[in-house]
Amino acid sequence: MASRKNIKLALLGIFTVFSVLWLISSTFPKVDGTTGIDPRDVPHVLPNTNADDYVGSETCAACHEDQFKSFSETKHAKLAKLGSWEGKVQGCESCHGPGKNHVDGGGDKSQIISFTNKTSKQISESCLTCHAGKEDHNKFRRGDHWRNNVGCTDCHSAHGAASHPTQIGSITNAGIDSDFKPGTGTEKMLKVSEPQLCISCHAQTKSQFSQPFHHKVLEGQMKCSDCHNAHGDFELKNARLAVGGDAACIKCHTDKKGPFVYEHLPITVEGCATCHNTHGSSNPKMLKRNQVRQLCLECHSSIFEDDLAPGAPGFHRQDNVRYQNCTICHVKIHGSQTHPAFFR
Ligand code: HEC
Ligand code: HEC
Ligand code: HEC
Ligand code: HEC
Ligand code: HEC
Ligand code: HEC
Ligand code: HEC
Ligand code: HEC
Ligand code: HEC
Ligand code: HEC
Known part of the structure; x- marks a missing residue:
């Protein structure tokens, strides 16, 4: 019993450390409210160029009509209309670099950033x-x-x-x-x-x-x-996921979210995919095994004694049909607010 507690504590410790790391990593997104990207982080002009080297997307349109047409439909093109992006490099040249020399050279390929040869x-x-x-x-x-x-x-x-x-x-x-x-x-x-x-x-x-x-x-x-x-x-x-294995799942399956007073440990620790094949399965409820009890006994068995999971009590005789359908009694298998053995 004591060692089980220790393992739980250790797991809680690990969880806390990761939570803190996650918080730190996500506290500083650069967001300006309008575009999700802070224009202050975007160069006014690219290194080693002058503002005069930029000719604007309209100029490119003359020779690259197709690219211009599709580009005009994107959010990238709409930046030109946002006040916060005024005076910033945007349009074709935000990716391809300043186009003046390319245009003056009548479309000199060596004077423009091309991606066709890039990894x-x-x-x-x-x-x-x-x-x-x-x-x-x-x-x-x-x-x-x-x-x-x-x-x-x-x-x-x-x-x-x-x-x-x-x-x-x-x-x-x-x-x-x-x-x-x-x-x-x-x-x-x-x-x-x-x-x-x-x-x-x-x-x-x-x-x-x-x-x-x-x-x-x-x-x-x-x-x-x-x-x-x-x-x-x-x-x-x-x-x-945000923290832990299940943020994606509980977004839709909110009743599995918890926190539960009595948690079924594999759910909080290993996540939903311990028992479910979430893409699809030949078993009902997308379970990994075709009989619920097979799944349970993989952990709760006195034969394959799991360090953390107690073996099913002796009176659960598996030659007795009554005890074969585990979730008939252990109904709240994802966690319970009121019963340690998940009866309700
Ligand atoms: C000059 C800065 C800049 C560059 C370079 C840039 N983007 Fe964007 N992009 C933006 C901004 C600003 C938005 C609008 C805000 C947002 O949705 O995050 C955006 C939006 C997008 C969107 C969302 C479109 C939508 O309809 O919601 C996609 C996808 C995207 N960019 C992909 C790319 C790809 C791929 C590249 C590289 C080939 C790229 N961006 C290069 C600034 C840039
Ligand atoms: C494996 C495919 C894939 C790759 C690689 C990929 N994206 Fe996306 N991207 C998507 C899908 C799918 C969506 C729409 C669903 C979503 O928001 O996750 C998306 C959405 C976006 C959005 C809009 C997000 C929003 O909140 O509206 C932006 C911006 C974006 N991607 C930029 C990029 C950039 C920049 C890169 C490269 C660093 C990139 N993507 C690489 C598949 C991809
Ligand atoms: C978000 C970055 C980005 C913007 C903005 C952008 N391009 Fe591109 N362009 C690319 C990438 C990346 C490629 C490489 C091809 C690919 O991966 O689709 C490319 C390829 C090209 C090509 C080679 C032929 C082709 O279509 O593959 C031309 C020409 C071109 N761009 C012109 C333009 C013009 C003109 C504009 C403005 C109307 C523009 N680009 C805006 C990133 C950009
Ligand atoms: C006077 C016509 C003209 C104008 C204006 C022009 N281009 Fe070009 N561009 C060309 C020609 C011609 C080529 C070479 C096509 C080839 O050899 O396949 C070219 C090639 C390119 C390529 C390389 C495509 C590749 O194969 O990798 C890119 C990228 C490009 N242009 C972007 C732009 C951008 C961005 C602008 C605006 C700043 C622009 N062009 C303005 C004529 C023009
Ligand atoms: C976008 C919402 C959404 C997300 C995210 C989602 N599900 Fe579902 N899930 C559903 C819906 C809707 C059903 C109903 C069954 C159907 O589509 O036929 C379902 C059905 C299920 C079922 C079978 C229920 C039954 O009665 O047969 C299981 C098990 C399940 N989901 C587990 C998961 C797990 C595990 C994850 C995370 C990996 C997850 N779901 C993520 C929406 C979602
Ligand atoms: C310990 C194994 C196990 C884990 C881990 C587990 N489930 Fe289940 N789940 C089951 C079993 C067994 C059933 C079938 C219950 C029954 O027979 O009625 C089930 C049924 C379901 C159902 C359909 C019936 C219902 O209660 O709504 C959904 C949806 C579901 N699980 C979602 C999840 C999600 C989401 C997670 C992760 C948060 C998860 N499960 C983790 C064992 C598990
Ligand atoms: C309901 C949630 C859900 C949806 C929808 C979903 N996945 Fe997954 N996917 C998962 C989970 C959870 C895992 C991890 C399974 C595990 O650890 O055993 C996973 C694993 C994977 C893997 C890793 C390979 C593997 O089998 O372990 C790939 C690749 C993948 N998914 C691709 C996809 C693609 C492509 C789609 C859409 C066609 C998709 N997933 C839709 C939940 C989902
Ligand atoms: C251009 C090909 C390509 C596209 C498109 C693509 N992927 Fe992938 N994806 C890969 C490759 C290659 C890997 C790494 C090798 C692997 O695990 O299959 C990978 C890995 C993954 C993994 C991790 C698998 C693992 O075993 O951990 C997931 C999940 C995944 N992709 C989901 C998606 C989803 C969701 C989309 C669509 C939005 C998508 N991919 C689109 C090529 C692609
Ligand atoms: C991946 C292994 C795993 C699977 C599969 C699994 N369990 Fe558990 N179960 C555990 C662990 C670990 C505990 C936690 C023991 C603790 O809290 O000390 C637990 C706890 C329990 C408890 C509460 C025991 C107590 O402390 O009173 C019951 C009842 C239970 N499980 C029943 C089931 C049933 C029924 C199934 C099948 C639907 C199942 N379990 C599937 C690992 C598993
Ligand atoms: C007929 C109802 C019933 C069925 C069916 C049933 N159980 Fe139980 N289970 C109980 C009772 C009663 C307890 C004792 C609860 C208590 O101590 O509060 C229990 C306790 C447990 C415990 C906790 C043992 C401990 O040491 O804390 C586990 C694990 C367990 N059952 C697993 C299973 C598994 C696996 C199955 C399916 C093979 C199953 N049960 C089927 C009634 C049932």
Whole structure:
């Protein structure tokens, strides 16, 4: 009993340390209220250039009509109308650098920053000069996508999506209620709308979401990004979490949020995915095992004695049907306010 307490205390300690770290890391996002990005962090002119070297997006339009057209639809283009961005480098030249020499040279390729020969990390770095300050993106360099050379422009279209097909590809499992409409691909400048965007690289998830019991992602009722942060996170699997394993889940399943007077330890410590396959499962309630008791006995067994989990009491004879369906009695399996064995 004493050692169980110690482990709990140790876990609480670890939890506290991480909470504090998280608080520190998220207290200083640079936000100006209008754009989420503080224009004061954006250079007035890029290093080694003069204000005179900038010609403005309209000038580029003369020769690059397509890029200009799609760009005009984006939030990037709208910055020009915001007072707080006045006098700041924006438009085409905020990414491509000053264009005067390029234009004077009749479109001299060597006189403009081109991304066609840049790596995905280099392109991402150029986006992060402005976007790193925002909480959601300052973790990008910690995520799996960054580590595996998936960059901003693998998911976003640098000029906006107007030059890309607005008709999304078909999805086999689309339900009648599907809220995918032509044109949603242009949202947030995404190249393709979710979930197709993600599935195009994570093909195996499509079969997981086609299991008999699944979250309705392919049907369009929720998105991958409801649970994952495509921009990376401290957390495993880029799950969209604040602290602990479950912030993404309890956003929708609020009754599982707690805090409970009597907590079922694996939920607070290991998280929902200990017992559920959250993409989809062939078992009801998306459980990892097809019988509830299999799941429970993996931890609560006198044979495979778990350090933390007590074995089921002796009177729980497993040859007796009465004791096979654990959650008939242990109803509040996610935690209870009133009963230590989760009866109510
Ligand atoms: C947010 C940063 C950003 C802005 C703003 C931007 N570009 Fe680009 N541009 C890129 C990137 C990144 C590429 C590389 C191609 C890609 O990844 O889509 C690119 C590619 C290009 C190309 C090469 C051909 C092509 O389409 O791939 C041209 C030409 C171009 N941009 C012109 C412009 C013009 C003109 C504007 C303003 C109307 C503009 N860009 C605004 C980032 C930007
Ligand atoms: C007078 C016409 C003209 C104007 C104005 C002009 N460009 Fe260009 N631009 C060109 C030509 C021509 C090319 C070379 C195309 C080629 O060789 O494939 C080019 C190439 C580029 C490329 C490189 C594309 C690549 O293949 O990597 C970028 C980026 C670019 N322009 C951006 C801009 C931006 C930003 C502006 C405005 C500041 C601008 N251009 C204004 C004519 C122009
Ligand atoms: C000059 C600074 C700057 C640069 C460089 C920049 N952005 Fe942005 N971007 C902004 C601002 C400001 C906004 C609007 C505020 C926001 O949504 O966070 C924005 C918005 C966006 C949005 C949201 C669009 C929407 O419809 O909600 C996306 C996506 C985006 N940028 C992607 C990129 C990518 C990809 C790059 C690099 C190719 C890039 N940005 C480079 C300043 C910049
Ligand atoms: C793996 C795909 C992926 C990559 C890589 C990616 N994004 Fe996104 N981004 C998304 C998706 C999906 C959304 C819309 C859902 C969301 O907000 O999470 C989004 C939304 C955004 C938004 C709008 C956020 C808001 O609050 O409205 C901005 C800004 C943005 N991305 C910028 C970037 C920048 C900058 C990079 C590179 C540093 C980047 N993204 C890399 C997929 C991606
Ligand atoms: C209901 C929440 C939820 C949704 C929606 C969701 N995921 Fe996940 N995903 C998770 C959780 C939780 C894990 C971690 C599972 C674990 O640790 O066993 C995970 C794991 C993953 C992994 C890691 C590989 C693996 O199987 O462990 C990938 C890749 C992934 N998800 C991609 C996606 C894609 C792509 C989509 C959309 C098509 C998506 N997810 C939608 C919750 C979700
Ligand atoms: C251009 C390809 C590409 C796109 C698009 C893409 N991913 Fe990824 N993603 C990867 C690669 C590569 C990795 C790292 C290798 C791996 O674990 O599969 C990764 C890793 C992940 C992981 C972590 C997996 C783990 O095992 O920890 C998650 C979660 C994830 N992606 C979710 C998403 C979501 C959600 C989207 C859509 C918004 C998305 N991805 C779009 C290529 C992509
Ligand atoms: C965007 C909201 C949302 C998020 C986030 C979410 N869920 Fe769900 N979940 C639902 C909805 C809606 C259902 C209803 C079932 C359906 O779609 O058929 C559901 C169903 C379930 C079920 C099956 C319930 C039953 O009665 O069969 C389980 C288990 C579950 N979710 C666990 C999770 C876990 C674990 C996470 C976090 C990884 C999570 N959910 C994240 C919305 C969400
Ligand atoms: C210790 C294993 C375990 C963990 C961890 C766990 N669950 Fe469950 N969950 C179950 C079992 C068992 C059931 C089926 C209960 C039954 O048979 O009625 C269930 C059922 C559900 C249901 C559907 C029935 C209901 O009560 O609404 C949802 C939704 C759900 N879980 C969400 C979650 C979420 C969200 C988390 C994380 C906060 C989580 N679960 C963590 C074991 C677990
Ligand atoms: C991942 C391992 C794991 C799984 C799976 C699991 N439990 Fe637990 N359970 C624990 C741990 C650890 C404790 C905490 C013991 C403590 O608080 O000292 C616990 C506590 C309990 C308690 C309260 C014991 C007490 O201290 O009075 C009951 C009752 C219980 N679990 C029943 C179940 C049932 C029924 C299932 C199946 C639906 C289940 N558990 C699944 C690990 C697990
Ligand atoms: C018919 C009702 C019933 C069923 C079904 C049932 N239990 Fe129990 N369980 C009890 C009772 C009664 C207790 C004692 C509660 C107490 O001490 O307050 C208990 C206690 C427990 C404890 C706590 C032991 C401890 O030392 O604190 C665990 C663990 C447990 N059960 C697991 C299970 C598992 C696993 C299953 C399914 C295989 C299951 N129970 C099925 C009634 C049931």
